[in-house]
Amino acid sequence: MSNQQSSEKLRLSRRQLLQWGLLGGAGLAGSAIAFQQWSRPKPGLPVIVPPLPSNADAKEVTPLTILRDFDYGTVTQENGRTVREFRVEAQTSTIKLDNAHSFITWNLNGRVPGPTFRATEGDRIRVIFFNRAGHSHSLHFHGYHAANMDGIKPIGNNKVMIYEFDAAPFGVHLYHCHVAPVTRHIGKGLYGMFIIDPPQPRPPADEIVLIMAGYDVNNDQKNELYAFNGLPNYFMHHPIPIQQNQLVRLYVLNMIEFDPVATFHLHANLFRVNRTGRSLFASEETDVITMGTAERHILEFSFGYPGKFMFHPHQDAIAEAGCMGYFDVIESAKT
């Protein structure tokens, strides 16, 4: 092989590696390289998002509709930069957790979890927070912001607060009420996810939000019921349709109070873990990841086999009390 051929080969492989996102990610181990390579979607193929089951009413907010519902706010340009304005209202409302339990929630815009706010790093975020819940509440965002925007000051009933800050750093974040006792304010539903996309978007994928939470239904500082996206056992009876061989990007958040940790486990597969979404690359591959309260990650996977596959925390007592669901992998047509 001539020197020219050899350098061309090297250049091509460098280009290919760059394409796969493997150069510049310092410290990636050999095994990381192997699964990074495998995880890339085939270029040019559209992302297939199977429709939700026909019985899901588009107007009704359910754990299924929350999955892929991203609130990008009202976008304006101010002095040459993108401003995203979110108008939200703290409310008090009752939801039916199961046949035996109605539960009074404190929530945003009538839903538990609250809206999934989404922005790109560097956008200006303006959250106009109306408190009509009957109690003092606040919105505390994770991420960078000034002290007076930290959301620890209670906002009284019928008061308004405007939280404003730059969206940074990119990653998967969260917000929640920070009024004491925080266990109670979060446990009653005042929390949600806040996704900040990197300036260069992640590759196309079917993007899904799953938030784990617990319900202390008798005020004994313990959870009696647990849920993904607000309702116990919902995804057991309404499996999440995903497409075979489709890259799924799961944004997962643990908002369970009282229990120190919960894991997330996926059946018959492994997922690539991007901790807090703070990288463009995954750092490990596993099928169970341990998450303390407020920890959140991006988990990427695709299913090679069609059929129904469970996901749940491997604290099986938590899973059996409602934090349990299925993916329904729809078979792709053979090409």
Ligand SMILES: [Cu+2]
């Ligand atoms: Cu609160």
